[in-house]
Amino acid sequence: LRTCWEREPALFAGRQLYLLRNLSRGRGLGFFTQDSNFYPDFILWLLEMDGDDVIHQSIAFIDPKGIRNSQGLDDAKIDFHRGIKAIEQQLGDSAVTLNSFVLANTRLAEVQWWAPSYTLTDFEQHHLLFQLDAPDYIQRLIRLATH
Numbered sequence: 001l002r003t004c005w006e007r008e009p010a011l012f013a014g015r016q017l018y019l020l021r022n023l024s025r026g027r028g029l030g031f032f033t034q035d036s037n038f039y040p041d042f043i044l045w046l047l048e049m050d051g052d053d054v055i056h057q058s059i060a061f062i063d064p065k066g067i068r069n070s071q072g073l074d075d076a077k078i079d080f081h082r083g084i085k086a087i088e089q090q091l092g093d094s095a096v097t098l099n100s101f102v103l104a105n106t107r108l109a110e111v112q113w114w115a116p117s118y119t120l121t122d123f124e125q126h127h128l129l130f131q132l133d134a135p136d137y138i139q140r141l142i143r144l145a146t147h
Contacts (some may be wrong), residue, residue, distance in 0.1 A: 004138040005102045018045040057096045060145040064103040072114040073126050078102050080088035099145045101127045
């Protein structure tokens with residue numbers, strides 16, 4: 001993230017960036033769904049600024065994990081990118097965008113058994129980013145998180 005910040009200042013122009021380490025179960029921020037309890041490891045908070053005024057907040061909940069043995073795109077942590085949008089709607093604040101991402105530390109070739117025809121772009125639509133196969137995964141995450 002720091003390298004991306006230094007190499008691509010235009011991506012962060014007019015923004016303040018905060019990366020928070022979420023606390024563990026029972027003390028951190030968790031989401032409770034019908035299928036599971038989800039405590040993302042990190043919270044990325046991007047503030048879009050106009051001078052000293054915050055005009056938009058993009059909050060992304062990020063969970064790095066190995067997905068080789070995952071149940072596919074129906075895995076609760078992967079599918080949470082949809083569930084978080086329901087929470088965003090409940091907030092009712094157009095100045096706040098919520099997103100959820102899984103950062104896979106597994107190679108794409110190791111998971112193609114459950115999605116043989118999927119490309120990196122297909123997975124990206126599910127907010128599943130492959131750290132080892134897409135060196136620009138941070139840039140992809142920032143772009144998705146702020147739109």
